[in-house]
Amino acid sequence: QVQLVESGGGLVQAGGSLRLSCTASGRTFSNYAMAWFRQAPGKEREFVAGISWGGSIYYTDSVKGRFTISRDNAKNTVYLQMNSLKREDTAVYYCATGDYGHVLKITNGYIYWGQGTQVTVSS
Numbered sequence: 527q528v529q530l531v532e533s534g535g536g537l538v539q540a541g542g543s544l545r546l547s548c549t550a551s552g553r554t555f556s557n558y559a560m561a562w563f564r565q566a567p568g569k570e571r572e573f574v575a576g577i578s579w580g581g582s583i584y585y586t587d588s589v590k591g592r593f594t595i596s597r598d599n600a601k602n603t604v605y606l607q608m609n610s611l612k613r614e615d616t617a618v619y620y621c622a623t624g625d626y627g628h629v630l631k632i633t634n635g636y637i638y639w640g641q642g643t644q645v646t647v648s649s
Contacts (some may be wrong), residue, residue, distance in 0.1 A: 528552040528638040530621050535643030538611055542647075546606040548621030548640055556599040559629045561636060562606045564617035564645075571620070575606060576629030584629050588614075611647045618642040 527615040534546040535614070563577035576584045583595055594607040604621060620643075622636035630636070 528623065530623065530638055530640035531642040532619070532621055532643040535619060535645045537589075537646045539550055540570035540611060540613055540647055540649050542611050543569060543607070543613065544607045545608070546619055546621075546646060547603055548605075548641060549601070549603045550623060551602065555597075555602040557627060559625050560597055560604040561622045561629060561631075562595065562604075562619060562634065563622055563633050563636075563641075564615075564619045566614075566617040569617075573633075574619070576631065577604065578629050580589040582629065584631065586631075596628075608645070613647050613649055616645060616647050618644050624631075 529551050530548055532548045538544055551625055555644040559578045564569050564574050565571040576594050577597050592610045597604045621640045623638045624636040
């Protein structure tokens with residue numbers, strides 16, 4: 527059974543940085559795309575960033591130039607480095623994976639989800 531465990535969330539001031547980690551177990555990590563989504567209170571879960579099995583990377587427009595997704599296949603871990611954080615980045619962040627090697631930007635494209643980690647950006 528695939529399990530995803532996230533860590534690295536917390537409280538940070540606007541302009542600060544955080545790095546999220548998500549470690550996977552239960553199957554060959556390197557064969558599949560990994561993604562980060564987020565959900566703010568009262569809003570739908572939205573795609574933030576994704577990385578394919580081959581290393582192709584995608585971001586939602588609002589985080590381009592500020593966030594960086596990467597993966598370490600030897601550690602079965604995907605990271606999200608978040609810089610220049612804004613109040614509107616406040617949300618629960620989830621990592622996700624599915625049965626595809628390419629990145630999908632919709633929640634229905636993923637069947638395995640982490641428990642979520644809270645990111646709160648204060649002004």
